[in-house]
Amino acid sequence: MAKRDYKNWDKNDLIKEIEQLRKRKKYGLVWEDKPENVVEQCKTELPVLEEVKSKEIITDPDKPMNLLIEGDNYHALSVLNYTHKGKIDVIYIDPPYNTGNKDFVYNDHYVDKEDSFRHSKWLSFISKRLKLAKSLLKRTGIIFISIDDNEIANLKALCDYSSFFGENNFIACLPTIMNLKGNNDQFGFAGTHEYTLVYAKDKTKAKINNFNIDEEDINSSWEIDDIGYFKKGANLKATGTNAPRYKRPNLFFPIFINKKDLTVYVTEDNKPIRKDDITLLPITNNEEMSWRWSKDKIKKEPFNIIVVKNKDGYSIYKKQRPQLGDLPTKKPKTLFYKPEYSSGNGTAELKRIFKEKVFDNPKPLQLIKDFLFLSTNKNSLILDFMAGSGTTGIATLELNKEDNGSRRFILCTNNELNGVGAKLLEEKPNINKDDVGICNRVTYSRFKKTIIENK
Numbered sequence: 145m146a147k148r149d150y151k152n153w154d155k156n157d158l159i160k161e162i163e164q165l166r167k168r169k170k171y172g173l174v175w176e177d178k179p180e181n182v183v184e185q186c187k188t189e190l191p192v193l194e195e196v197k198s199k200e201i202i203t204d205p206d207k208p209m210n211l212l213i214e215g216d217n218y219h220a221l222s223v224l225n226y227t228h229k230g231k232i233d234v235i236y237i238d239p240p241y242n243t244g245n246k247d248f249v250y251n252d253h254y255v256d257k258e259d260s261f262r263h264s265k266w267l268s269f270i271s272k273r274l275k276l277a278k279s280l281l282k283r284t285g286i287i288f289i290s291i292d293d294n295e296i297a298n299l300k301a302l303c304d305y306s307s308f309f310g311e312n313n314f315i316a317c318l319p320t321i322m323n324l325k326g327n328n329d330q331f332g333f334a335g336t337h338e339y340t341l342v343y344a345k346d347k348t349k350a351k352i353n354n355f356n357i358d359e360e361d362i363n364s365s366w367e368i369d370d371i372g373y374f375k376k377g378a379n380l381k382a383t384g385t386n387a388p389r390y391k392r393p394n395l396f397f398p399i400f401i402n403k404k405d406l407t408v409y410v411t412e413d414n415k416p417i418r419k420d421d422i423t424l425l426p427i428t429n430n431e432e433m434s435w436r437w438s439k440d441k442i443k444k445e446p447f448n449i450i451v452v453k454n455k456d457g458y459s460i461y462k463k464q465r466p467q468l469g470d471l472p473t474k475k476p477k478t479l480f481y482k483p484e485y486s487s488g489n490g491t492a493e494l495k496r497i498f499k500e501k502v503f504d505n506p507k508p509l510q511l512i513k514d515f516l517f518l519s520t521n522k523n524s525l526i527l528d529f530m531a532g533s534g535t536t537g538i539a540t541l542e543l544n545k546e547d548n549g550s551r552r553f554i555l556c557t558n559n560e561l562n563g564v565g566a567k568l569l570e571e572k573p574n575i576n577k578d579d580v581g582i583c584n585r586v587t588y589s590r591f592k593k594t595i596i597e598n599k
């Protein structure tokens with residue numbers, strides 16, 4: 145569109161034009177860039193990293209060094225841009241989700257649901273950090289970002305901008321099942337998942353590994369029909385204390401089998417359609433029992449029954465269909481699910497180490513291990529600048545242990561006082577506030593305890 149020259153327009157025409165522009169539909173993301181203290185501070189003072197020798201944990205001086213940075217990640221990312229520009233292979237972050245429930249601190253205040261700049265503040269916060277983070281990635285680098293419904297739409301739109309990662313570098317948005325049972329506190333639907341956004345710095349150079357799965361083994365244990373995979377499930381004859389006919393009289397009726405194609409059917413008058421069709425009754429050791437399925441269900445789902453011919457005649461079984469996670473593939477599926485990804489596993493792991501609750505919602509270790517397994521090689525350098533309890537670091541150590549790798553990590557987290565730390569401070573006002581912040585009390589201690597445990 146040709147540029148307009150507004151110089152000679154009069155005030156009324158300009159106002160009309162502005163009104164028109166305001167009415168125009170906009171495509172993309174618009175937010176108010178809210179100034180942030182730590183960012184402003186960086187404009188006049190250069191942040192520096194200070195080594196704390198007394199906190200060094202040395203296990204093997206020949207092994208590569210890992211780094212835990214305590215402080216605001218804007219400062220840390222600014223410094224890392226001097227030391228590690230273009231050197232990071234994989235970034236994983238699990239930022240505050242901006243739930244409005246005391247999870248996101250902006251300029252030293254929690255951002256609540258009523259804050260009309262709630263999303264603008266979050267976007268200002270994450271956009272500044274993502275820009276710095278992107279320049280730390282190698283050309284082959286990949287970023288994984290955990291997020292939930294509060295900011296997924298904004299984050300995706302932000303990352304799709306070419307000045308961030310760009311839609312050409314979008315790899316996947318993985319619904320990540322972390323609570324298969326479902327969270328019943330949510331309105332209308334029981335929440336089961338979060339998301340993981342995956343972007344490449346340059347998708348033409350990036351690589352995602354396969355899982356180590358023996359697909360032939362999986363395929364050989366499942367058969368396939370028009371509906372999908374199945375295997376032989378339970379016998380349709382009921383067992384147990386409620387199985388006898390007198391307890392479930394409605395579930396005692398004949399099921400017929402067509403000898404030619406081994407299909408099953410039931411009839412209203414309990415008589416077979418053809419004279420030579422097989423009649424089956426739920427009788428076990430001469431005792432009249434019942435079927436597991438009603439006549440109605442058999443009428444609706446005859447295709448979900450398997451007929452097996454054996455030496456004593458015929459038996460019928462339910463077709464067992466695969467559940468979520470039963471059919472893994474080498475190429476990771478976009479629906480990310482394993483029972484080990486349950487968020488309860490993250491909490492249980494931390495409780496096992498600390499013997500008490502020290503942190504809300506740590507990520508399950510296996511989830512982060514799988515992200516790293518799919519995106520790193522044995523020498524990768526991994527960064528998590530929203531490290532929280534340090535799961536990404538522990539996942540890196542565990543992967544190295546499993547494949548004798550030399551991956552290294554850089555973690556950064558602030559020493560924010562979480563709910564648990566605040567309670568501790570209230571109970572014991574004489575303790576040093578710094579000692580009960582997340583970085584000291586949770587992240588650093590977790591490494592110390594884990595390393596001692598593994599010695």
Ligand SMILES: C[S@@+](CC[C@H](N)C(=O)[O-])C[C@H]1O[C@@H](n2cnc3c(N)ncnc32)[C@H](O)[C@@H]1O
Pocket residue numbers: 215216217218237238239240241505506507508529530531532533534535536556557558559560582
């Ligand atoms: C959701 S938690 C991450 C949990 C982590 N994935 C785990 O498994 O434990 C987000 C973390 O980011 C940290 N954080 C938030 N804003 C930060 C900032 N500006 N600088 C450094 N860390 C920050 C918080 O302290 C919090 O621990």
